[in-house]
Amino acid sequence: MSVIKFIEFDGTEHEVDADVGMSIMEVAMKYDVPGIDADCGGGAVCGTCHCFIEESAGPLPGVDPQEESMLGLRPDREGNSRLSCQIQVSDSIGDMTIKLPEFQM
């Protein structure tokens, strides 16, 4: 179990307990956190679960070429941009603080 703090674009915070093994996207959907659309359901083929990882206790997995392709088309990409469907909650990553973008497309 990790604690994830989601911060919406308008500053609204949602702190939730996340089960190990779920993706960040699935955690957001489970708790109805607004700001993630996840149109493709987790395949890294739509780019609509974009988020910014502000903090993580442990290191994150790398960005694979498919995720990179989709992130590359995001007009609001930052250095800490990730597709939330591509990061599984784990004990080694631990707690995270995640900012959500102004929009998904």
Added chain:
Amino acid sequence: MNKRADPMLADPLKTPLQDLDVSDPRRFEQDCWQPLFKRLREESPVHFQAESPAGPFWSISRFDDIVEVEKNTEIFSSEPTIAIIDPPPERRSRMFIAMDQPEHDIQRRAVQPVVAPKNLQEFEALIRQRTAEALDALPEGETFDWVELVSRNLTTQMLATLFDFPWDIRHKLSDWSDAVTSDERMTAGQGLKQEDRLEIVMEILEVFTRLWHERVGDDVESFDLIRLLQRDENTANMVDDPMNYIGNLMLLIVGGNDTTRNSMSGGVLFLNEFPEEFARVKADRSLIPSMVSEIIRFQTPLSHMRRTVTRDTEFRGQHMKAGDKVILWYCSANRDESVIPEPETFHIDRSGVRNHAAFGFGIHRCMGNRLAEMQLRVVWEEALKRFCDIRIVEPPTRLCHNFVRGFSRMPVQVTRY
């Protein structure tokens, strides 16, 4: 509605698969395409057809297989074209939908801001006002064509807004959109001949080249597509490469027009076919955003996209050769029962309603998807405020087309509250 058997069309279940033309546009015109694609998904999900008006091609009919093909852009290229037919090389316009990385990304990034949701918020009030005016002007108590007065009218207005196109000749945008997707080899001989189509393409180029030169360096604060291309250093000289300029214009004209137009009409049909869903959304308008996704799935306004194999490869046990055409049937993916439960039911708040195939997947996923959803949402929000009924009074007329799935006519009557 509108389902009738055509004696000219081979029985999709009894005829050997190799004798069936999967691309026959008449199945879409008669809305009897579903059984053939169900059979393909079950018997031959990666199916080779040796002969067709467009030559030999592979059909991919399962949802998950289409996702896999779209992810593998190295083997399944979008070049030289995403159409089932090959234009002759000298007439090959270049559009980013038919480009691979990295050029695709550069050109797409230049025009993407116009359809970013942040920009769309600026447009929404204007779209709502124009939608309200169009709906208020509809006659009551008499039959009219929803395609003409609502779907075509509103999408033309929107496209003119996005291009900052001269308002008095905006109808040209819809005419052009119809023309550039029209080809006799995709429409059972009903479409335009290549020479006539070329004439229209040249007219589009002439008008837009003039608009480009009128605007270049004018410093007008506008987010229209032409000025966006001019302002991005990667596309600032696109007008000097006419085949690239015209290609992207045609892409944006068709992408922003036919698709939304036909989904706007399709929604009326589905609510007539599934009256209990109509009653539910009238009672609870918060269902509209979800219904919009379901309308797009059910309509699937573009039936397919094409990829071309770059090197000999094996896919799901089938041997594909370099140069083979691969058709990704989105319409079939959206009825794939292994991914979408009860896919033949129009269910406005189904679970995972956004997880449909109509926008495609991967780097070529529909760029205007949020614009399309917004337009459809606004139409239904405004329509359901005004009308307690929108009744189809005669079966609609569908396009005989194997790429654009839509309607040329839909006679309806509306009843106001």
